[in-house]
Amino acid sequence: MELSKQNKIKNFFKRYGVMIIAGVFVVAIALTVGLTLPASQQVSTTSLDFTAPMLNAEITKDFSDTDLQYNENLNRWEIHLGIDFAGENNAVFSVLDGTVLSVTNNSLEGYVVEIEHADGFTSVYSSLGENVLVKEGDTVEGGQQIGEASNTATSEFTDSQLHFCLLKDGVEVDPNLYIDLQNK
Ligand SMILES: [Zn+2]
Numbered sequence: 001m002e003l004s005k006q007n008k009i010k011n012f013f014k015r016y017g018v019m020i021i022a023g024v025f026v027v028a029i030a031l032t033v034g035l036t037l038p039a040s041q042q043v044s045t046t047s048l049d050f051t052a053p054m055l056n057a058e059i060t061k062d063f064s065d066t067d068l069q070y071n072e073n074l075n076r077w078e079i080h081l082g083i084d085f086a087g088e089n090n091a092v093f094s095v096l097d098g099t100v101l102s103v104t105n106n107s108l109e110g111y112v113v114e115i116e117h118a119d120g121f122t123s124v125y126s127s128l129g130e131n132v133l134v135k136e137g138d139t140v141e142g143g144q145q146i147g148e149a150s151n152t153a154t155s156e157f158t159d160s161q162l163h164f165c166l167l168k169d170g171v172e173v174d175p176n177l178y179i180d181l182q183n184k
Contacts, residue, residue: 048119050095050179051143053164057087059181060161063174073156081172082124082165083181090148090160095123095179100138100146105130109163110152115140121178122170126163127153 061069061084068077098117105111111128129150134140149162156163166175175181 048096048117048121048178049142051093052179052181053092053095053123053125054085054087054149054162055089055091055093057085057162060084060086063176065172065174071156073154073158082126082163083175084156085149085162085164086160087149087162090129090150091145092125092128092147092149092162094140094142094144094146095166096121096142098123098140098142100134100136100140102136103132103134105152108153108155110150110154111147113146115146120169122167124165124167126165127151127157127161129160 061080063083064080066079069080070076071078094115096115096117098115101114101116101122103111103113109126111126111130111132113125113128113132113134115123115125117123125146127150128147129152132147134146140146149160151157151160153161153163164175166173166178
C-alpha cells in the first residue's frame with residue numbers, strides 16, 4: 001500500500017473513529033432495547049391459533065391467581081390456576097397442535113394429559129376418564145379429541161367436568177388471554 005493511502009486511512013480513523021464507535025454503541029443499545037421490550041410485552045399476544053378444549057361447554061369455575069374460590073370437595077378456599085368446564089358432550093380437544101408429554105392418573109386429579117406446544121406453551125387436561133385417546137409421544141392437532149371429561153378429579157368434581165390449565169414457559173397463565181372461550 002502506498003504511504004499516502006495509508007495516511008489517508010489513518011487520518012480517516014483519527015477523524016471519524018470516535019463517531020464510528022459511538023455509532024456502533026447506539027445501534028447495539030437500540031437492538032437490545034428493541035429486542036427485550038417487545039418480548040416482555042408479548043405476554044398476552046400470540047399468533048398461535050388456539051381452539052377451545054370443549055365445545056358448547058359452560059365455565060363452571062374461572063381462572064383466578066389472586067382471588068380465593070371455594071372448593072366444596074376439599075372444603076377450603078383456594079386460588080384456581082385453571083378453568084373448569086362442563087358440557088352437554090364430554091369430548092375434550094387439544095387446544096393447539098402439539099406433542100403429548102405425558103398421560104398420568106392419580107386419585108385427586110384423575111387421568112391427566114399434558115401437551116407441549118410451540119412458543120413455550122403447555123396445556124394440561126385433568127379429570128379425564130380412563131378412555132384417553134392419546135399416549136405419550138403422540139403428535140396431535142389443534143381440535144383433535146384426546147379424551148372425555150369425567151369425575152375422576154375427586155379433589156374438585158362429583159360430576160363430569162374438565163379442569164384445564166395453560167402454561168407459558170412453565171407458569172400457569174389465564175387461558176382467557178389466549179383462547180376465545182366466550183365464542184366457543
Ligand atoms: Zn378446577
